[in-house]
Amino acid sequence: MKKFRTVVSIITMVIAGVIGFFIGATMNEAMSGAILFSMIAGIACVVFTIDNRAE
Template sequence: MKKFRTVASVIIMVIAGIVGFFIGAFLNEPMAGTILFSMIAGIACIVYAIDNHEE
């Protein structure tokens, strides 16, 4: 289950990066959008993992 959670987090960050790229391209800053959306998704995944800790 722990590996699945890690893989799901990476997939979510990649999808957020792609979405951020297109939104950033619309605003003439594609790399800034990519970094911003990936960081937001990454921090959200970290918070989720800490909050739902299984022993």
């Protein structure tokens, strides 16, 4: 189950990065948007994983 959470977290961050890239591109800050969205998604995944430990 740990590997599944890791894979889902990575996929979520990649999708958020792609979405952030295109949203940022509309404001002429493509890489900044991608980094921002990926960081927000990454922090959310970390908080979710810490909150839902299955031990």
